[in-house]
Amino acid sequence: MRIKLLLSAFCAALLAVIICTSVFALGAIPSVVQYQYDSASGEKPFTVSEVLRIDERINEIYVGISTLSFCADAGGEVVRGNELSLDLVNETFLKNYKIDCPDFGGDTAVIIRGLALKLFYTEKAQGQPIQIGGKTYKVGAVYDSYCDDGRERVYLSYEGFDKGSQLSVTELQAKSGSVSAVGLEQMKMKSYYRLNLSEKRKVLRDFLEIVKLLGFVFLCLAVMSVRKPLLRRQKERITQALDGDYALKSLRKRPLPYLLYGALLVLVPAALVGVFFLMRFGLYIIPEYIPLDNIFDLPYYLEQMRKAGEELNRTALMGNGSFIRLYHNVFISLSIECAALAAAAAATYISWKTKTQKKTKDDSV
Numbered sequence: 001m002r003i004k005l006l007l008s009a010f011c012a013a014l015l016a017v018i019i020c021t022s023v024f025a026l027g028a029i030p031s032v033v034q035y036q037y038d039s040a041s042g043e044k045p046f047t048v049s050e051v052l053r054i055d056e057r058i059n060e061i062y063v064g065i066s067t068l069s070f071c072a073d074a075g076g077e078v079v080r081g082n083e084l085s086l087d088l089v090n091e092t093f094l095k096n097y098k099i100d101c102p103d104f105g106g107d108t109a110v111i112i113r114g115l116a117l118k119l120f121y122t123e124k125a126q127g128q129p130i131q132i133g134g135k136t137y138k139v140g141a142v143y144d145s146y147c148d149d150g151r152e153r154v155y156l157s158y159e160g161f162d163k164g165s166q167l168s169v170t171e172l173q174a175k176s177g178s179v180s181a182v183g184l185e186q187m188k189m190k191s192y193y194r195l196n197l198s199e200k201r202k203v204l205r206d207f208l209e210i211v212k213l214l215g216f217v218f219l220c221l222a223v224m225s226v227r228k229p230l231l232r233r234q235k236e237r238i239t240q241a242l243d244g245d246y247a248l249k250s251l252r253k254r255p256l257p258y259l260l261y262g263a264l265l266v267l268v269p270a271a272l273v274g275v276f277f278l279m280r281f282g283l284y285i286i287p288e289y290i291p292l293d294n295i296f297d298l299p300y301y302l303e304q305m306r307k308a309g310e311e312l313n314r315t316a317l318m319g320n321g322s323f324i325r326l327y328h329n330v331f332i333s334l335s336i337e338c339a340a341l342a343a344a345a346a347a348t349y350i351s352w353k354t355k356t357q358k359k360t361k362d363d364s365v
Contacts, residue, residue: 008222011344015215018337022208025330029201029323030096032067033181035172035192043191048072048088048158049165051172058183067175068184069093072158072167077132082118085151086132088158088167094141096173099155101141106160108140115152116142132156145322200327207334212279214338218345220272227268234261 037045046054048070055068071093074086091104101110109130116125116139128139137156145153158164174180176198237257308328 011218011341014337014341014344015211015218018211018334018341019208019215021330021333021337022204022211025204025326026201026208028098029197029204029327030098030173031176031198031201032096032173033176033184034195034197034323035184035189036195037168037170038191038193041191045168045170045191046172047165048167048169051169052165054183054187055180058180061183067092067178068180069096069173070169071171072164072169074156074161074164074167077154079131080119082115082152084115084132084154087153087155088161088164089155090158093173094155097143099141099143104140105157107135107137108157108160109137110141110143110155111139112145112153113142114145115154130154133162195324197323197327200324204327204330204334207331211334211338214341216276216279219275223268223272227264231261231264234264 051068051070058068069090069092072088074088077084077086091101094101094104094110099110101108104110109132111119111125111130113123116123119125119130120128120139123142125139125142130137130139132154158167161167172184172192174184176196234257237254238261
C-alpha cells in the first residue's frame with residue numbers, strides 16, 4: 001500500500017512538473033517567424049539600412065502595422081574584464097523577447113541579469129552607467145536569458161550606434177500571420193534559415209493536450225481506487241441497517257448510508273464525465289516527431305534527432321538561437337518526464353494488480 005501511494009504521489013508530482021514546464025515554454029517562446037543568417041549559404045546578409053527599406057516597402061505593399069524586428073552583430077567589447085557581445089536591435093525585437101524597456105533609444109543598453117551582477121553587484125541595475133566603445137550608455141532594463149549560450153549579450157539601439165545602419169543583420173523576426181511575415185515569406189531569402197517558432201509553439205501545445213489527457217486518466221484511476229473501498233463500506237452499513245427492517249423503514253431511520261452510496265455510485269462518475277467535457281481535450285498525433293504508420297520506427301526517431309541537431313548547429317553559427325534551444329531543451333525534458341511518468345504509472349498498475357491477485361487468492365483459500 002505504501003509503495004502504491006509513493007508511486008501515485010510521484011506520478012502526480014511529475015505530471016505537475018510537466019504541465020508547469022510546458023506552460024513556461026509556451027509563455028517564453030513568441031509566436032513569430034524567425035530568420036537566422038546562414039553563413040554556409042555563400043550569400044551576403046542584409047544590412048540594417050536594407051532591412052529598414054524592406055520594412056518600408058512591405059508596409060507600402062500590404063498596408064499594415066509593421067512587426068518586423070532585427071538583430072545586427074556589432075562585434076565585441078571588454079568591459080571590466082567581461083567580454084560582451086553587442087547586438088543592435090529595434091524596439092520590436094525587445095517586445096518579442098518580452099523585455100520591458102520603455103525608454104529604449106540611442107544611449108540605452110539592455111543587459112542580461114548575470115552581467116548586471118558582475119558589473120554592478122545587483123540585479124536592479126536600471127539607470128547605471130556603462131562604457132561601451134568610448135560612449136556612456138544607461139542601463140534601461142535587465143533581462144533573463146531563457147537559454148544561455150555563454151555570451152554576455154548587450155542590446156543597443158541601432159539608431160544611436162555609430163555606423164549602425166551598415167552592420168550585417170544576423171536575425172530577422174516577424175509576428176506570425178502579419179504582413180511583415182507574409183512579405184518575408186514572399187522574398188524567399190537564400191541567405192537566411194527560416195524557423196517558424198509558431199509551429200514549435202503548436203507542437204508544445206499539442207504535447208500539453210496529451211499530458212492533460214494523461215492527467216485526467218490518472219485522476220480517474222485515483223478517484224475510482226478511492227471510490228471502491230468507500231462503496232464497500234457504505235454497502236456494509238446499509239446491510240447492517242437492513243438487519244430486521246424493510247428497506248423503506250431502514251431508509252427513514254438511517255438515510256445517510258443510502259445517500260452516500262448513491263452519491264458515490266452515480267455522482268462521482270457523472271462529475272468525471274463533466275470534467276472531461278469541460279476540459280475539451282484534443283488528442284493530437286504530432287507527425288513531426290511520431291510516425292503515423294508505426295510508432296516503433298526507430299530509424300524515424302533517429303532521423304528526427306539528426307535534424308534537430310542540424311537545426312541547432314545552423315542557428316548557433318550566427319545570431320541568437322535562444323528560442324530554438326529553449327524549445328529543443330523543453331521538448332527533450334518533456335519526453336524524458338513523460339517516459340518516467342509512463343514507467344511510474346505502469347509500476348503503480350503492476351503493484352495494484354499484484355495486490356489484487358494476492359487478495360483474491362487468499363479469499364479463495
